[in-house]
Amino acid sequence: MPRKPDEGLTLREGQIMEAIWRLGEATVEDVGAQLEDDLADSTIRTLLGVMEKKGYVGSRKSDKGKAKVYQPLVQKKEAQGSALRQLTQRLFEGSADLLVARLVEDRQLSLKELDRLRRKLEAQQREEKP
Secondary structure, eight states: OOOOGGGOOOHHHHHHHHHHHHHSSBOHHHHHHHSSSOOOHHHHHHHHHHHHHHTSEEEEEOTTSSOEEEEESSOHHHHHHHHHHHHHHHHSTTOHHHHHHHHHHTTSSOHHHHHHHHHHHHHHHHHHOO
């Protein structure tokens, strides 16, 4: 049973989206050639159908035959934001503070990176002030 659109992309769907973003548009065969592991065309086709229902990709008939050509309907940044909101809501009680604290705790975010983020936040605040 397909997942609901608000559930975001699965790991495999994310890999397929990466291939489509990279190529701009792609057939099932194009996507398969971009994936690191061998995945049956029928599996890729099924996942693309699910992703189309979720609104992540659109398709059209190829000029060269009956194959479908898929193109992204969402930008990568938009999908990243959606995934991050879902992750934060699901695992960190909706708290970005808890997410960042965990990244620091797991040494995934250094003091240098935190300082860069602080400067970015300060710059955004200056831009927002009239």
